[in-house]
Amino acid sequence: MTTDHNRLRHADLPTVRQAIRAGQYTAHTAGLGAGYLQANLAVLPSAYALDFMRFCQRNPKPCPLVGVSDTGNPMMTTMGRDIDIRTDVPAYNIYRDGQLARSVTDITDLWTDDMVAFALGCSFTFENALMQAGIPVWHIDNDTTVPMFRSSIDTVPAGPFWGKMVVSMRAVPNPRVDEVREISRRFPLAHGAPVHVGDPAAIGITDPGAPDWGDPAPIPADHVPVFWACGVTPQVALEAASPPLCITHKPGHMLITDIPEDAETPVLPQHTTQTRQPRRA
Template sequence: MGVTYLDLKNANVARVRAAIRSGDYTGHTAGLGAGYLQANVVIMPEAYALDFMRFCQRNPKPCPLTGVSDTGVPMMQTMGQDIDIRRDVPAYSIYRDGVLNGSATDISDLWQDDMVAFALGCSFTFEHAVQTAGIPLWHIQNDTTVPMFRTSVQTVPAGRFDGPMVVSMRAIPQGRIDEVTEISRRYPLAHGSPLHVGDPGKIGIADVTQPDWGDPAPIGPGEVPVFWACGVTPQVAIEQAQLPLCITHKPGHMLITDVAEDAEVPILRHPE
């Protein structure tokens, strides 16, 4: 029998990852694993890995690199206790020649001996601190995936990797924007402070009610759309790079690590 979001809302990291690995939970991870870094995932053949690492180094805001596996080794040893990148993400997106070709909840059959896995910090990480401060987050309160958008802001290319930046959006009360900015700034491994506040059109978003990924979220009276750089940015770069095979997390379905959420560098913290 499946495990629900509410079953895991207050569970420790070990239980959450166990439910994901077993296939009992395949949903989004916003609001789960409080206290620990969540990570975007990108998996590709080693032949392209150095260029991708350069892409992350040149674009640290959308691509804060937090961990890299050894070639052909699926265990993310620097990210946590017994993290198997083939099974510990709730849902994966599979790209072939740059085209989204399907999804899976376990990629053991796709793993190859030349593959390298990357973990990139995720803005879900700082949401616990935002909520603790009493700032509501609609997508968590309503069990949906945060809305994400392609923008007109261009990344710095590296080899085959290039393309526009992706952002996530949260509607924040006008009077608390400075506060949420300072809170998120404390999480450099999770995209840090916002990329943009206010008019979506200034970063190339035509309709803030129609996200490219995730679910729509309303902007209520007295609220302002606030946009953070997003770890789905590499998926757009992967489309343009047209790699023969590349696997990522499904947007909103992250790897939950054993790294402390407020770490400035990835240092393992044993889960409670």
Template sequence: MRLQNSDLPALRADIRAGRYRSHTAGLGAGYLQTNLVILPEAYALDFMRFCQRNPKPCPLVGVSDTGDPMMRTLGHDIDIRTDVPAYNVYRDGSLEGSVTDISDLWTDDMVAFALGCSFTFEDALARAGIAVWHVEHDTTVPMFRSNIQTVASGPFSGRMVVSMRAIPEDRVDDAAAISRRFPLAHGAPVHAGDPSELGISDITRPDWGDPAPVGPGTVPVFWACGVTPQVALEAAAPRLCITHKPGHMLITDIPDTAEVPVLAPTPGNQ
């Protein structure tokens, strides 16, 4: 089942009800998609510093109040426990498994962080005539651990994760210029060309997501990726933390052209 882009409340309602559990590439055109990290409050300040020190892979766009699952600055009636198609659950730094609802895992000491996602600029690429293979073929973007080290904060550290899209060689500069307009969605690429320069030995075997071909006349282009915190969480090893399942994002009410995510307060959201 693929969802339509036009009605965000209906889209999120289908996700909340469990009627849609797949990746969100190509959905919510014109609106910011975000990655997700949920941590005990004891880790929150160090993680916020990690995002501040690594804004390229971790563009912080929203933070919940402690114990409050409603993402009040990112949209109206967004419940972080139910409004993401799939979640990864980590215990002591190891992936325990994936679930589609975390209501029974949520506790009063949890803080949710929303980080911008590169899915946001893919609609702009498509409008400019730059095809995105994984969107056209209904797969998840390939993601790789790179050799780029992040700046550590407290227990959080590790290598940057990058996502890859094969871009026609005569449109690489265009793709860079377009994505640069979306700083909350990782902005411009971090590398274009030889994957080995990023420490990637086999472009056909991503660490997350699905393989995507790099055909003749195309160039592999790499963007910083919001799965980077999942690598940092392995190092920090909190007793429990929750992230989105790679490729399965929160779709917000924030226009994708926004430089700062701000929503006007509404009754009950002040």
């Protein structure tokens, strides 16, 4: 049985997570889990973990690190009471030697005792605050994935990890751009304030109607394109590093954590970690 986005948009977090875990929902997570931090995902062999952590530390805007698993343990104990990174993301991208091989909805059969999982904050988190302020978010209202682009903005390399920053775009009504800046600035774990406002060509984007990831979105005449650092940036860096196997979220398909969306540091209330069996093969 599948579950659609409109139904889950009004559901509580346990209901959303269970639908994802059971494979009943495999689409984008924009607008879901209101009030909680969403996160991008990168899963790597342990030999690459330290350099990747350095890459995140050197590039905090596109890579706000909010959680790291223990080696070989798929339970993200600092992100939630019962989060299994193998099943709790709607869709994953599998890379082999830096090349996208396929997308799947469960990585239980790919997980090994040598893997480390990283969770990075996502701009979907602050969209709830924008909507509460009466600022329209076109891709949520139209059930699509936010447009994402490779920019000309350099990241700071670390070991084999390097590349250009990926940015996400939202068209904002002209009179509300400053308000949007201030709202998103309050969410440092979700990329914070925009990295660019205005002319897409100034950051190397030649056609804002043709995103590299996600779906096209209009820019009405009375709106301004606004660009935020994006957690797909590590996927570009992973392509450069070319590990034999790595796993990321499929762009737009995030991990929804138990961390409040307005947290300034990724700290959960004290709890007892639970373990469970993986879902169906």
